[in-house]
Every structure is written in C-alpha cells, then in structure tokens.
Amino acid sequence: MKKLAPSILSADFAQLGAETEKIEKAGAHIIHVDVMDGHFVPNISYGATVMKSLLGKTKLPFDVHLMIENADKYIPDFVTENTGYITVHQEACTHLDRTIEFIKSFGVKAGVALNPATPPQTLEYVADKLDMVLVMSVNPGFGGQSFIDNALTKIKKLDDFRKKNNLDFEIEVDGGVNLSNVREICDAGTDIIVAGSSIFGAEDIGNRVGEFLELL
Ligand SMILES: O=C(CO)[C@H](O)[C@H](O)COP(=O)(O)O
Numbered sequence: 001m002k003k004l005a006p007s008i009l010s011a012d013f014a015q016l017g018a019e020t021e022k023i024e025k026a027g028a029h030i031i032h033v034d035v036m037d038g039h040f041v042p043n044i045s046y047g048a049t050v051m052k053s054l055l056g057k058t059k060l061p062f063d064v065h066l067m068i069e070n071a072d073k074y075i076p077d078f079v080t081e082n083t084g085y086i087t088v089h090q091e092a093c094t095h096l097d098r099t100i101e102f103i104k105s106f107g108v109k110a111g112v113a114l115n116p117a118t119p120p121q122t123l124e125y126v127a128d129k130l131d132m133v134l135v136m137s138v139n140p141g142f143g144g145q146s147f148i149d150n151a152l153t154k155i156k157k158l159d160d161f162r163k164k165n166n167l168d169f170e171i172e173v174d175g176g177v178n179l180s181n182v183r184e185i186c187d188a189g190t191d192i193i194v195a196g197s198s199i200f201g202a203e204d205i206g207n208r209v210g211e212f213l214e215l216l
C-alpha cells in the first residue's frame with residue numbers, strides 16, 4: 001500500500017494542532033517533519049519542541065527528515081512514542097553507517113535522503129541496513145518548489161536495485177509533488193509520498209488529502 005505523508009512545513013504553525021487533526025481525519029498515514037538548521041540547508045524551520053507539541057494530539061507516526069549537520073547530536077531529541085522514521089542526509093553524514101546504526105538503536109526506522117545531484121549508488125554498502133531511502137525531488141531547504149524530473153530515473157534505479165538484491169527498504173519521494181504528477185511518481189516505484197504546499201496550501205486541506213489518496 002502506498003502511503004501519504006503531508007509535510008507540516010507548509011502548515012499554518014499558529015494552527016498546527018488543528019491542521020494535523022484535519023489530515024489525520026482525512027486518512028493521511030504519516031506526518032512528515034522537516035528539520036532545517038540553516039547550515040546544511042539555507043533555511044531554518046523548527047526543532048524537536050515543535051514536533052513534540054503534537055504528542056498526545058495525533059496517533060500518526062512522525063517521519064523526521066533531518067536536514068542538519070551533526071545529526072548524531074540531535075537524533076535522541078527526536079525519539080518519541082510517535083517517531084516512526086528518522087532520516088538523515090547522505091551528504092551531511094561523515095560516518096553514515098554509524099548514524100544508521102544509532103537511529104536503529106532507538107527502535108526507530110532509519111532512512112537516508114539523497115539530494116537531487118547525489119547518485120543512488122552511494123548507498124550500495126548500507127542498503128541492507130536501511131528501512132527507507134528518501135529521494136529528494138527538489139533541492140532541500142524550502143517548500144513550494146518544482147519537481148525535478150530526473151528524480152523519476154533515480155526512483156526506478158532504486159526500485160530495480162532493491163528487487164535484484166532482495167532488499168525491503170521503502171522509497172519515499174519529497175518535493176514538488178502535486179495531484180498532476182503523483183501517479184507517475186508512484187508508478188516509478190515510490191512507496192511514501194511527501195506533499196507539503198499542495199496539501200496545506202489547499203482551500204480545504206481534508207478534501208485535498210482525499211484527492212491524493214484516490215490517486216495513490
Ligand atoms: O524536505 C522538504 C524541503 O526541503 C519538504 O518536505 C518538501 O519540500 C515538501 O514541500 P513541497 O511539497 O511544498 O515541495
């Protein structure tokens with residue numbers, strides 16, 4: 001089953017609880033949490049305190065997308081009863097294998113994200129340890145950007161690679177996903193769809209989640 005993970009980066013932060021409730025009621029599967037440090041990416045978003053403000057208000061798992069340097073230092077802050085996945089960037093981790101093991105030591109699924117310019121082959125020697133690979137289809141740092149088409153080639157390569165090697169990591173796609181391109185992105189082999197501005201920018205957020213779910 002394909003899963004929908006709305007990114008709260010584009011939510012109205014003054015209404016974060018209410019907007020989260022709307023996406024949960026409408027059937028979204030996961031909450032995507034974008035953490036930006038102003039160093040690895042040229043923007044600062046929010047940290048663990050904001051994510052933790054949703055604890056007790058939603059049953060949905062958190063999918064933590066760490067766009068930060070020194071991830072090992074901050075990973076423990078993001079481990080909560082709702083935390084399903086923690087994903088770090090390949091480009092930001094010197095000791096990627098160690099960081100993956102560190103995430104898994106908390107009983108949380110481990111993901112690695114790849115920037116648009118990063119080839120999928122870079123994950124060859126850690127792929128058997130991974131629960132998820134996040135294919136960035138925009139350069140990370142901002143919501144509301146346009147989908148970079150060659151992400152489709154990368155998704156297909158990763159899908160072939162996991163089939164050939166009998167691996168079971170999930171493939172997540174993040175950036176510029178909308179109602180017009182989501183079907184093609186799913187067909188390429190994606191399991192988890194992240195969508196921020198195309199959900200939280202809609203007039204009726206719940207209705208938009210429903211429209212996405214029909215297409216998954
Ligand atoms: O990681 C991200 C940006 O770095 C966001 O998850 C992503 O951009 C989602 O926003 P949108 O759907 O508006 O592109």
Ligand SMILES: [Co+2]
Nearest residue numbers: 007034065174
């Ligand atoms: Co993200």
